[in-house]
Amino acid sequence: MRSTALLCLAALLAAGAVAGLPAVAAAASAAEVKADFAKELDALLPNMSSDDLNQRKAAQDRFSLMCLAAGRPGAEAERAALCAVILPKLGPTTGEEGRVWLLRQLQYIGRAESVTAVAALLDDKTPRIRECARRALQEIPGEEAAKALRDALAKADTSEWRVALVNALAQRRDAASVPAIAPLLTGTDEACALAAAAGLGKIGGPEAVRALAAATSKVTDQTRGVVLDSYLLCADTYAAAGKKTDAAAIYHEVYGAKNPPRMRVAALRGICITEGEKAVPALAQVLMGQDETMRRLALAFVNEVPGAGATRAFAGLLPKLDAPTQATLLGLLAVRGDTAARPAVLAAVKHQDEAVRVAAVAAL
Numbered sequence: 001m002r003s004t005a006l007l008c009l010a011a012l013l014a015a016g017a018v019a020g021l022p023a024v025a026a027a028a029s030a031a032e033v034k035a036d037f038a039k040e041l042d043a044l045l046p047n048m049s050s051d052d053l054n055q056r057k058a059a060q061d062r063f064s065l066m067c068l069a070a071g072r073p074g075a076e077a078e079r080a081a082l083c084a085v086i087l088p089k090l091g092p093t094t095g096e097e098g099r100v101w102l103l104r105q106l107q108y109i110g111r112a113e114s115v116t117a118v119a120a121l122l123d124d125k126t127p128r129i130r131e132c133a134r135r136a137l138q139e140i141p142g143e144e145a146a147k148a149l150r151d152a153l154a155k156a157d158t159s160e161w162r163v164a165l166v167n168a169l170a171q172r173r174d175a176a177s178v179p180a181i182a183p184l185l186t187g188t189d190e191a192c193a194l195a196a197a198a199g200l201g202k203i204g205g206p207e208a209v210r211a212l213a214a215a216t217s218k219v220t221d222q223t224r225g226v227v228l229d230s231y232l233l234c235a236d237t238y239a240a241a242g243k244k245t246d247a248a249a250i251y252h253e254v255y256g257a258k259n260p261p262r263m264r265v266a267a268l269r270g271i272c273i274t275e276g277e278k279a280v281p282a283l284a285q286v287l288m289g290q291d292e293t294m295r296r297l298a299l300a301f302v303n304e305v306p307g308a309g310a311t312r313a314f315a316g317l318l319p320k321l322d323a324p325t326q327a328t329l330l331g332l333l334a335v336r337g338d339t340a341a342r343p344a345v346l347a348a349v350k351h352q353d354e355a356v357r358v359a360a361v362a363a364l
Contacts, residue, residue: 030077030081033077033078033081034081034084034085037066037070037081037082037085038085040063040066041063041085041086041089044059044062044063045059045089045094045098046059046095046098047059048060048063048095048097048098048101048102049094049095049096049097049098050097056097060101063101063105064101064105066082067082067105067108067109068108070082070109071108071109079109079111080111080113082109083106083109083110083111083113083114084113086102086105086106086114087113087114087117089102090102090103090117090118090121092124096126096128096129099129099132100128100129100132103118103121103129103132103133103135103136104132104135104136106118106136106140107135107136107138107139107140108139110136110139110140111140111141111142112140112142112144112145114136114140115137115140115142115144115145115148116148118133118136118137118140118145118148119133119137119148119151119152121133122134122137122148122152130161131164134149134152134164134165134168135168137149137168138168138171138172143176145172146169146172146174146176146177149165149168149169149172149177150169150176150177150180152165153165153166153169153180153181154180159189159191159192160191162184162189162192162195163191163192163195166181166184166192166195166196166199167195167199169181169199169203170195170198170199170200170202170203171202173202173203173204174203175203175204175205175207175208177203178200178203178205178207178208178211179207181196181199181200181203181211182196182200182207182208182211182215184196185197185200185211185212185215185218185219185223185227186215186218186219190220190222190223193219193220193223194222194223194226197212197215197219197223197226197227197229197230198226198229198230200212200230200234201226201229201230201231201233201234202230202233204233204234204237204238205234208230208234209231209234209250212227212230212231212234213231213253215227216228216231225260225263228254228259228260228263229263231250231254232250232251232254232263232266232267232270234250235247235248235250235251235254235267235270236270238250239270239273239274244274244275245274247270247274248270248271248274248275250267250270251267251268251270251271251274252267252271253267254266254267255267255268255271255282261291261293261294261297264294265294265297265298268282268283268286268298268301269301269304272301272304272305273304276305276306276307276310277305277306277307277309277310277313279305280305280309280310280313280314283298283301283302283305283314284313284314284317286298287299287317287321287325287329288317288320288321295325299325299328299329299332302314302329302332303332303335303336308338308340309340311333311336311338311340311341312340312341314329314332314333314341315333315340315341315343315344315345316344317329318330318344318347318348319347323351323353323355323356324355326348326351326353326356326359327353327355327356327358327359328359330345330348330356330359330360330362330363331359331362331363333345333363334359334362334363341363342364345360345363345364346360346364348360348363349361349364
């Protein structure tokens with residue numbers, strides 16, 4: 001809904017339907033368009049940093065509408081002209097509030113032409129300006145912006161700033177940034193290691209998977225938890241993309257190792273989703289095991305595994321399970337609605353435990 005409304009507003013602006021914002025004439029030259037934008041920005045810029053909050057808001061809102069109109073689909077010449085007008089105003093001669101507002105607009109309308117000027121502000125002496133520049137580069141599409149962030153990461157001299165830059169690259173899902181981020185996993189800065197681990201999970205892909213796999217035995221316990229979360233997230237991404245073999249390999253690795261129960265449970269669910277009936281032995285092992293927590297959680301995955309073969313396998317487990325687990329499994333077999341379970345359910349009607357008998361009758 002919101003994006004549709006914004007496009008509609010942009011169309012109105014382009015048609016000159018909003019009072020005080022005349023439309024750009026279709027026949028206007030690039031120079032004329034740029035001159036019009038420059039005149040408007042020069043008039044608004046002082047008030048964008050005004051101490052009078054009403055004046056500041058009015059100027060900022062009006063300029064936002066200009067940017068919205070210039071950034072509409074099919075108006076590339078206007079967008080480029082407005083960016084060309086904005087970029088020279090990003091320096092310290094403009095008030096801080098005005099600079100912040102200009103950078104915020106470049107988050108949405110900036111493209112490759114804006115990168116050099118915005119990247120220069122990553123070294124600005126004002127922390128707020130540095131952060132706004134980082135956010136703008138995070139959103140500006142194209143390799144130029146990603147490279148500017150990678151270059152800044154390479155020379156970042158504080159932990160906080162490195163974390164912020166890693167987060168920006170991760171938000172871009174920039175696979176080319178994995179080599180720049182991966183070394184931070186095993187560094188001495190715990191905050192950076194955590195950010196790198198989370199970031200690689202967002203980025204995903206073969207390089208991120210290899211980096212996370214290599215780091216599992218080299219990081220602190222705290223970071224290892226995030227590494228495993230991200231490793232599983234990469235598997236989820238593979239599964240969603242139809243790369244079930246790649247996903248299953250990760251799930252089995254996490255499930256088979258001595259990892260925390262929550263990790264193994266997540267991996268077990270992944271195995272069920274990606275391998276179907278082939279996952280039954282893994283589930284059966286848990287259901288017949290002694291770990292009550294794992295058993296209870298594994299029951300939730302029974303109906304993630306489709307097929308009559310799986311139904312028969314689960315039904316065949318009934319005599320091997322304790323009474324509470326049998327009763328729960330009978331309820332799940334009822335939900336499956338598969339007649340392949342009928343013989344085992346009929347046998348359970350004669351069970352000595354009342355809860356099992358009731359569940360069996362209900363399943364029939």
